[in-house]
Amino acid sequence: MNxxxxxxxxxxxxxxxxxxxxQAAEASFKFAGVPFSxxxxxxxxxxxxxxxxxxxxxxxxPVPQGAVAVMATPANFDPTKSWPVLIICSxxxxxxxxxxxxxxxxxxxxxxxxxxxxAGDGPxxxxxxxxxxRLAMTMxxxxxxxxxxxxxxxxxxxCAGFSGGAKGAxxxxxxxxxxxxQITGIYLTGVNEDYLSGGYARSHPGTNFLxxxxxxxxxxxxxxxxxxxxxxxxxxxxxxxxxxxxxxxxRGGHEVNDAQTSIALRWFRALQKQKFS
Numbered sequence: 001m002n003x004x005x006x007x008x009x010x011x012x013x014x015x016x017x018x019x020x021x022x023q024a025a026e027a028s029f030k031f032a033g034v035p036f037s038x039x040x041x042x043x044x045x046x047x048x049x050x051x052x053x054x055x056x057x058x059x060x061x062p063v064p065q066g067a068v069a070v071m072a073t074p075a076n077f078d079p080t081k082s083w084p085v086l087i088i089c090s091x092x093x094x095x096x097x098x099x100x101x102x103x104x105x106x107x108x109x110x111x112x113x114x115x116x117x118x119a120g121d122g123p124x125x126x127x128x129x130x131x132x133x134r135l136a137m138t139m140x141x142x143x144x145x146x147x148x149x150x151x152x153x154x155x156x157x158x159c160a161g162f163s164g165g166a167k168g169a170x171x172x173x174x175x176x177x178x179x180x181x182q183i184t185g186i187y188l189t190g191v192n193e194d195y196l197s198g199g200y201a202r203s204h205p206g207t208n209f210l211x212x213x214x215x216x217x218x219x220x221x222x223x224x225x226x227x228x229x230x231x232x233x234x235x236x237x238x239x240x241x242x243x244x245x246x247x248x249x250x251r252g253g254h255e256v257n258d259a260q261t262s263i264a265l266r267w268f269r270a271l272q273k274q275k276f277s
Contacts, residue, residue: 045066058128074114097119120137142181171195187264217260218250
C-alpha cells in the first residue's frame with residue numbers, strides 16, 4: 001500500500017512539473033524581446049533600418065527612431081513550425097492605424113484559420129501618411145518577426161487591405177516580394193482603384209509575382225467602392241498579367257466580410273500547399 005502511495009505521489013509530482021514546464025515554455029516566447037503566450041496579442045517597439053528610415057522620410061516626414069509592431073498568434077502557436085502570416089494594411093483616412101484594422105476586421109477570423117497576424121505602425125501619426133510611410137513601418141514589423149523566430153523568413157506572407165488599405169496592400173506587396181518575402185496572397189476588399197498594377201510596375205519583383213493569388217471581396221451594396229468598380233479593378237489586375245485572380249461577392253456594403261476573409265485565407269493556404277506538394 002505504501003509503495004502504491006509513493007508511486008501515486010511520484011506521478012502526481014511529475015504531472016505538476018510537466019504542467020509547469022509547459023506553462024514556462026509557453027511564456028518563454030518573445031517577440032522583439034517582449035514575452036508573450038500563444039493565443040495572445042503582443043505589442044513591441046522595434047527599430048527602423050536605414051532603408052526603412054528613408055521610406056519613412058518621404059513626403060517630408062520627421063523620421064522616428066522606431067516603429068510599433070503588433071502581432072497576434074493562434075492558441076497553438078509554435079515558432080518551430082511554419083506559419084502563414086497576414087500583414088494588415090489600413091486606410092489612412094480617419095487616422096486609422098494598421099493595428100486598428102488587425103483587431104477590428106481580421107483578428108477573429110485570421111486566428112481561427114490558423115494565421116499569425118502582423119501590423120506595423122509609426123510611434124505617432126505621420127505628418128504625411130504616405131504608402132512609403134506605411135511600407136517602412138510594415139517592413140520594420142516583418143524584420144522583428146524574422147529576428148524573433150528562426151526560419152520565419154521562409155514563412156508565407158499574405159497582405160490584406162480594406163478600402164484605402166486595399167490600395168496600400170497593392171502598393172506594399174510588390175516591394176515586400178522584391179525584398180525577399182514569400183508573398184502567398186493579396187486580399188483586397190472595398191477597393192475602387194487598381195494600385196497593384198502600378199506597384200508591380202514600380203517595384204519590379206519579377207514575373208513570378210504575377211502568379212500571386214489575388215482575392216477581391218465585393219459587397220453588393222457598397223456605395224463607396226461600387227461592385228462594378230471592383231469588377232473593373234479585378235479586370236485591370238488580370239490585364240497586367242496576374243493569372244490567379246478571384247472575385248467573391250457578399251450581401252453587404254463597404255465592409256470586411258468575415259466569410260469572404262475565411263474563403264480567401266483558405267484559398268491562399270490551399271494553393272501554398274499545392275505548390276510544395
